[in-house]
Amino acid sequence: MHELAITVIGPDRTGIVADVAEALAGVGANLTDSTMTRLRGHFTMTLICNGPSLAEAEAALAPLADVVSEVRSVAPEADKKDSGDPYVVSVHGADRLGIVSAVTRVVAAGGGNITDLSTRLTGTLYVLIAEVDLPVGAADELAEQLAVAAAELGVEVTLRRAESEML
Amino acid sequence: MTSPIAWDGPEGKVLPVVTAPATVLSTVGDEVDPADPAIVQLAADLVATMRVSPGCVGLAAPQVGIGAQIFAVDVTGHPKAATTHGAFVLCNAKIIEASRWKAGREGCMSVPDLTGDVKRAGRIVVAATLPGRGEEVTITTDAFEARALQHEIDHCAGKLFLDRVAGAHAIYQRKVYL
Numbered sequence: 481m482h483e484l485a486i487t488v489i490g491p492d493r494t495g496i497v498a499d500v501a502e503a504l505a506g507v508g509a510n511l512t513d514s515t516m517t518r519l520r521g522h523f524t525m526t527l528i529c530n531g532p533s534l535a536e537a538e539a540a541l542a543p544l545a546d547v548v549s550e551v552r553s554v555a556p557e558a559d560k561k562d563s564g565d566p567y568v569v570s571v572h573g574a575d576r577l578g579i580v581s582a583v584t585r586v587v588a589a590g591g592g593n594i595t596d597l598s599t600r601l602t603g604t605l606y607v608l609i610a611e612v613d614l615p616v617g618a619a620d621e622l623a624e625q626l627a628v629a630a631a632e633l634g635v636e637v638t639l640r641r642a643e644s645e646m647l
Numbered sequence: 648m649t650s651p652i653a654w655d656g657p658e659g660k661v662l663p664v665v666t667a668p669a670t671v672l673s674t675v676g677d678e679v680d681p682a683d684p685a686i687v688q689l690a691a692d693l694v695a696t697m698r699v700s701p702g703c704v705g706l707a708a709p710q711v712g713i714g715a716q717i718f719a720v721d722v723t724g725h726p727k728a729a730t731t732h733g734a735f736v737l738c739n740a741k742i743i744e745a746s747r748w749k750a751g752r753e754g755c756m757s758v759p760d761l762t763g764d765v766k767r768a769g770r771i772v773v774a775a776t777l778p779g780r781g782e783e784v785t786i787t788t789d790a791f792e793a794r795a796l797q798h799e800i801d802h803c804a805g806k807l808f809l810d811r812v813a814g815a816h817a818i819y820q821r822k823v824y825l
Contacts, residue, residue: 643751
C-alpha cells in the first residue's frame with residue numbers, strides 16, 4: 481500500500497488544522513506521523529497518511545481556499561532505529577547568509593544524522609536547534625569542527641548530549 | 648548501611664510489562680491495603696520484574712496490568728542519583744512537598760519508542776505506607792530518586808509522562824536502547 485505525503489501551508493488562523501484534518505478524515509485518511517507549526521505567520525503542516533488515493537486526498541483538500549497543498553504518493557519507509565548517540569546542537573547569533581548550510585554540512589561531515597531541526601529569526605537574532613544522531617565517539621571531534629565553523633560565521637554553537645533517563 | 652525502608656519481603660515472580668495504549672495505564676489506581684498478602688506478593692513481583700528489566704529503576708502496578716497504588720523503585724548506583732534509599736516499595740504514596748523544578752528528558756518501559764521533556768521537582772517529600780508491616784513513612788529525597796518517585800506516583804494516578812510533556816516539540820523517537 482502506498483502512503484501519501486501531504487504538505488499544507490496557509491495564513492495562520494483558528495481552525496486551520498481542524499479543517500484540514502476533517503477534510504482528510506472525510507476520505508478515510510489515517511494521519512500517522514505529522515508535524516505542524518507556525519512559521520512567520522504561515523501555518524505549515526507536513527503529514528504522512530494512508531487510506532485514500534492521491535486523487536481523493538487532493539479533491540478533499542481542494543475546497544480549502546486559503547491554503548496551498550501538495551499531495552504525493554510515497555513508498556512506505558520503515559522507522560529507522562538510530563544506532564548512535566542523541567545530541568542537540570544549538571546555534572545562535574546575528575543573522576547572516578549560510579548559517580544552516582555551514583552548520584549542517586559540518587554535522588553531515590562528522591557522520592551526524594539530523595532527525596529534527598528548527599530555525600527562528602527574530603529581529604536580527606538567528607537561532608537553530610537540531611537533534612542529531614551521532615556515531616558513538618564522534619562528539620568531541622564534531623564539537624571542534626562546529627566551533628571552527630561557528631567562529632567563521634560569528635555565531636555561538638553548543639553541542640550537548642540529549643540524555644534521557646529511563647524510568 | 649541498609650536503608651530503613653528497603654524491601655526485605657519474599658522473592659517475587661517476573662510479570663509481563665504492558666505498554667500504551669493499554670487502558671490500565673490511564674486509569675487511576677485503587678488504594679491498596681498494605682497488609683493484604685496479595686499486595687505483599689505484588690510488591691515482591693514488582694521488585695522481581697524491575698530487577699530483570701535492563702536499566703529499569705522503577706515499576707508501578709499499572710505497568711504490570713494492575714490498577715493499584717503501589718510501586719517499586721531502586722536508583723542505586725545511577726549516575727544522576729544523590730540521595731538514595733535502596734530498593735523499596737511504597738503503597739498509596741502521596742507527594743506532600745515539591746520544589747526545585749527542573750526539566751529533563753525521560754522515557755518509560757510502557758512507552759518504549761518515545762521519550763519526552765518533563766518538568767519534575769528536584770526535591771520532594773513523600774508520605775506512603777510500606778507493604779507488609781504497614782508502617783507509615785515519610786521520605787525526603789532529591790535528584791534522580793525524586794524524579795523516579797514522581798514518575799511512579801504518576802503511574803499510580805493513571806498518568807504517563809506523555810500527559811506532562813513540555814510542549815508539542817518535546818517528544819522524541821527513543822534513540823538509545825538499553
